[in-house]
Amino acid sequence: MIPAQFDYLRPGSLQEASEALASDEEAKVLAGGQSLLPLLRLRLAYPSLLVDVSRLEELTGILDERDHVFIGAMATHDEVLRSPAVIAGCPLVALAAATVADPAVRHRGTFGGSLAHADPAGDLPAVALALECVMVTSTRQIPAADFFLDYLEPALEPGEILVGVKVPKLGPGWGFHYEKFHRTAQAWAIVGVAAAVRRANGSIQEARIGLTNMGPTPVRARAVESALQGVELGEAVRQACAEAAEGTSPTSDLHAQADYRRHLAQVLTHRAVNAAAGRP
Amino acid sequence: MTEELDAGVVAQQIAESGQLSEPDSTREVGKARRRKEDARLLAGRTTWTDNIQLPGLLHVAFKRSPMAHARIVGVDVSAARDMPGVVAVFSGQDVADEQGSLPCAWPVTEDIVIPDHPPMAVREVRYPGEAVACVVATDRYLAADALDAIDVDYEPLPPVLDMAEALTEASPKVHESGNRAFTWTFAQGDIDAAFRDAPVLIDRTYVQQRLIPTAMEPRAVAATTDGESFTLWSSTQIPHVLRVMLALTTGIPEHRLRVVAPDVGGGFGSKLQVTAEEVLCLLLTRRLGKPVKWTESRSEGNLTVHHGRDQVQHIALAAEADGRVRGVKVELLADMGAYLMLVTPGVPLLGAFMFNGIYKMDAYSFDCTGVFTTKMPTDAYRGAGRPEATYAIERVMDELAAELNLDPIEVRRRNWIRHEEFPYTTIAGLTYDSGNYEAATEKALSLFGYDKLRAEQSDRRDRGDPVQLGIGVSTYTEMCGLAPSRVLGSLSYGAGGWEHGSVRMLPTGKVEVVTGTSPHGQGHETAWSQIVADSLGVPFDDIAVVHGDTAISHKGMDTYGSRSLVVGGMAVLRACEKVKEKARRLAAHTLECSPDDLEFSQGAFKVKGTESSKTIQELALAAFAAHDLPEGVEPRLDADATFDPENFSFPHGTHLCAIEVDTETGMARIRKYVAVDDVGHVINPLIVEGQVHGGLAQGIAQALYEEAVHDAEGNLLTTTMADYLIPTAADLPDFVTDRTESPATSNPLGVKGVGEAGTIASTPAVVNAVVDALRPHGVHDIQMPCTPERIWRAIR
Known part of the structure; x- marks a missing residue:
């Protein structure tokens, strides 16, 4: 890694770290380096100061x-x-x-x-x-x-x-699943779906669904969440999940076009919800 | 200390396989020896080029073009020269009179256009990443910082990206001479007759996407001079060829230039090159009188390591109604990139003789046009021309089967050369010396459980399972052991294909072997030791193999094209035989008998019918002391030998792939992969196994994952491993591997080479499987890589 020059500070207290960051607009927090180091390596980021928070x-x-x-x-x-x-x-x-x-x-x-x-x-x-x-x-x-x-x-x-x-902690009755769709094990998600589902008496009482890579920020699939309320497991779940891409704004990039991401959001949400509900 | 593989997985496979030669505990050849070089390579306790430290070493960094095509209006290096730690900054113009032109050693036709290829661009950049200036600084960081201070003024020119468009009159030109580099044609038999009134015609176009070879060790170069002589270290596959070419390119006299390939971490053809950076590092050390070093970053490598594949293949096949092939017609566009590098134009020609595969036919024609584009030049990449050809014929044989509603295995059976027909001269003019396609296929089908998987496929189709099963086959062959020198000469290649080996018994009875091959991961030190141990009857651990330094290994043609064992291993064996012959004369002199009265066994010459004997170690000492040598025998037990094969070798095999395609997402996952390869006799089954696994990974990568992508402006988008996807162990299935063994007849070892087989075979097997899964959806092709999105779009 051949980054541009930067100063490095490993503060001993949270306050010292905050002050260092506040005093320098170009300063960046360094934690594990998972995302920052690639940016430095590619010289896509030129921070003046790295504030290493690993010892706080x-x-x-x-x-x-x-x-x-x-x-x-x-x-x-x-x-x-x-x-x-x-x-x-x-x-x-x-x-x-x-x-x-x-x-x-x-x-x-x-x-x-x-x-x-x-x-x-x-x-x-x-x-x-x-x-x-x-x-x-x-x-x-x-x-x-x-x-x-x-x-x-x-x-x-x-x-x-x-x-x-x-x-x-969501308490008893909840089931969970994270459905990640990526081409290789190390690759980023093309689309991911985080699902938490509360089941009772064979139907879904409550669902919370977060979508990965379906817009500039992570998004909640609110339409699906409300459509799922009270729905029995089975075909109705699939129908409810058809609205997964509603309100999202996925990009088209090297890894996928937006319409494919929207399609994946539906399929993967259905799978995530089923899995979270304990259905194979 | 070297251990044998005690788990015995491989040994067991050999034992269970009736066709293989019986392992013999007294022989080294055939043992699954763990590689003696691995401890130092894996632990990094060795000299990779980037590890080299020299007194006063300076570091080089290159300013590279951010555009695919532009005129260089000006390069202002003045600010960079003032940066701290900067020793020198040069633009292309600054070295224009000294840098020469990078060589192309394979002018495939008389009228081929070989454009001037300056190591640093002077007036025009023609691919993204082309070097326009360089910085020499006291450390790598300062050198990289100074790059940011270089101001290059570009006037954009239109990129040339599509080969078919590039050949039109209206296309912008990469070079003033136009975008056609050459057209090479070849025909055998009456192709028009074969296609006239043919009952079955299959006509397909396949795209061999551009690939980026990704060796684990990035390229690196170091160079130094004492004012008169020069030493260049490079992460190269070809120290010997490089020395010759650099002498011709730089004007440094060959006898003043030493080239060293220290341990090298992979190449796959990408280090079979004379690179701009090698030439420029020599130039810089000559100008500055100081040692210099350059190591590329991974992104720099993705841009400027020569790329592989990139062909558009138009293949037409004419057949009888029963599936017997009449003829094959191939029209190829091969993307050269912006310049012709060392063997760029020759790569598609290596495929020219392979589009007929293992099949008999009456006529064949091949027409290839090399096209310039504003992309990184292409050149050899694992298989070099042969994977492309094998892909096209194996894909189209599946299309023929589908057209006739025949099982793909059956169509192949009706066309392949039967084992009793060897040696067989193919329609492309090669003589396949040995093989047994029936045996390899039978074994593969049985390991695969073919009928059961076909039944499951049918069941899934019937019940409309969202996850469909596809089965793909590839009955490949390839030509390797590059190469008979006379054949290379007839194809206008600039050099021969012989190899050299030198075997020296040391006074203490140990053995030093010098090979002209240049291993970069293949395990030559181990395999050559096994050959020598058996030939001379000395312990495996008493043998050292040295390579890769032109001051030590004075003759060689290096490592590529699965040639090292077939040609280089043979040269070592020949040298052993000469050593033994010399030892025999000395033993006869010492034991006072005729050489004919001696028998050689387990490292000793024994007078027949007596107990009187001398070990080869004793003779080595005697030859060193030289107190009593027979007339005409010179001191020391050593010998040199070269080997130039009479024919290529032709590994073959049958690969079967079962793939599950999720029709809802388009995701394709390999469920089972069986590879039965016939690589002739095997020196070390563990090394063969490793080569097959790595080869499969690389071939599967082309089928499913890898692709160099450029945008409409010609920028390379896949410059990092986040964008250029390489599968790892986590993405690959367990491979089921086995072998049949039809020894090569073109060399006494009976070996064929295994470096490229897995890559060549697997790409069509995988894509055939994907397409097979989707045939009920009316799909008969998916462009590689078969990404989930492409599959999803194909079946929508």
Whole structure:
């Protein structure tokens, strides 16, 4: 890797990190480097200063709280997908984290970094959105629905650092699935669907669906969610999922045309919902 | 210490296979030896070119064109020259009188257009990534920083991207001489008669997409001079050829130039080249009097490693109503890219003799036009011409089967050369010396469970399963062991195809082998040791194989075209035989008998009917001491030999692929893959297995994953591995591999070469399977790579 020159700071406290970031418009947070290092390598980013947050105590750890799991921003994907608290309290996060890139990247890339990068092709933003996570920053708490403003644009102010994420525990009756469609194991999702479904008496009571790579931000498939309410498993689910692409604005790029992405969103949402509902 | 593979998976496969030669515990050849070079290669405890450190080493970086086609109005390097750490900055103009032109060694026709190919563009850039200037700095980072300070003023010119359009009058020109590089034709038999009133005509156009060879080790070059002599280290497959070509290109006298290929991490043909960077690094060290080094980034490599494939193949086949092929007609457009590099125009010609495959027919015609475009030049890539040809014929044989409603295996059976017909001279004029297509196919069908999978396919079709099953076959052959020198000469290639080997017994009884081949992952050190161990009767671990340095290995034609074992291994064997002959004379002298009275066994000469003997190690010491040598025997037990084969070798095999196609998403997943290959005698089954696995991965990659994509302006979009998809182990099925063994008759080892077989065979097997799954949807082709989106669109 031959990046352009930058200064490097590894602050000992969250406050020091925030001050460093606030004082320099061109400064960037360095967490696991999963997304930032490729940008540096390709000289697509020329930050003046990298603020390495890897040693900040506040950003580490995964805590099992009463109604949520707190995942520190610096928890790696590998830590997340193996965490008993995550597996028990919010298994969808573990399922999605297990699909991120490859084992080497999962040992370096972080949960917080993936969210703060706000790449709609990333697997975790759609999950955070579907589960209605709360982003805990150095200054405030932001609901996931208000966090992903635009392509690679999180709702973070200069100097504001993502500390961790509160992932609500959805309780009994919920099933989960992350359906990722990609051409090779290491490739980005062409489309991904994060589904959480509450079942009772053979029908779907409630569903939450987040879509990966169906627009400049992760999106909720609200139309499907409401169409699924009270629907019995079977053909009706397929019909409800036909609305998965509604309100999305997928791009056409090297990996897929927009109409194909819309089609995939329907098929994959159907599969994700069925899988989350425990139906093969 | 080298271990044998104790799990014995491979050995067991050999034992279970009735047709293979019995493993003999006293012989090294045939043992699944683990590769003796692997410990240092895998641990990186070796000299890759980028690891080379020299006193005062400077680092080179290249400013590259962001446009496919443009006139260079001006290059301002003044700001870059003032950057910290920068030692020198040169534009193409600055070196125009010194840089020469990159060579093309294969002028395939008399009237071929070989445009001037400056290592750095001077007046015009003709492909994205073409170098326009270079920076030499005290470290790599400063060199890269200074690139940003170089200001190049371009006047855009229209790109030339489509070959058919490029050949029209109205097309913009890549070179003033036009966009046609050459047209090469070849015909045998009466093609018009074959097509006249033919009961069955199949006419198809296939696109061989452009591929980017992706060796694990990026290219790297280092160069130094003492003011008189030069040394160039390069991650190359061809140190010997490179030395000759660089001497001709740079004007550095050949005897003042040493070329070293240190350990090299893969090439697949992409390092069978004389690159701009090699020429320029020599030029820079000559100008500056300091050592320089350049290592490409992966993205730089995607742009400027020569690309592979890129042909539009028009293939027509005429057949009888019973499926017997009358003739095949091929019209090819081959994308040369912007320039002709080392063997660029020859690559499609290597395919010219292969479009008939393993089939008998009465007539064949081949017509190939090489076309210039504003893209990176193409050149050899694993299989070089043969995968393209095999793809077209194996695809079209499936089309013939579908047309006649015959099983694809049956159509092949009706046309292939029967085993009792070997040696067989094909319609393309090659003499296939040995083979047994029936045996390989029977074995493959049985391992595959063909009938059962056909039944499942039919069942899935009947019940309209959203996941359809397709079965693809490829009964391929290829020509390798490149090559008989006289044949290369008749095809206007600039050099021969012989190989050299040197075997030296050292005074202590150990053996040093020098090979002219240049391994870059193939395991020559192990395989050559096995050959030498058996021939001389010395322990495997007592043998060292050295290679890749023109100061050590003074003769060689290097490694490409599955030639190393077939030609280079044979040269080593011949050298062993000479050593033994010399040892025999010395032994007879020492033991006071006639050479004819000696028998050689397990490393010792024994006087027949007595206990009197001398080991070859004892004789090596005696030959070193030279106290008592017979008349005419010179000191030391050593010998040189070359081998020039009389014919190509022709590996063949039958590959079967079962693929599941999800008709809702278009995703195709390989469910089962069986490869039965016949590569002749096998020196090391583990190495063969590895070559087949790697080859399959690369061929499957062309079928399903890889494609170099340019936008309408000619920019390459697939410059990173996020965009140029390479499958890894996680994406590939378990391969079921087996072999039959029809020894080659063109070399005494009976070997055929295995480096390219997997790649050549697998691409059509996979695409045939995809198309087979979709035939009920009226689909008879999917353009490679068969992406889910392409499949989905085809069946909508």
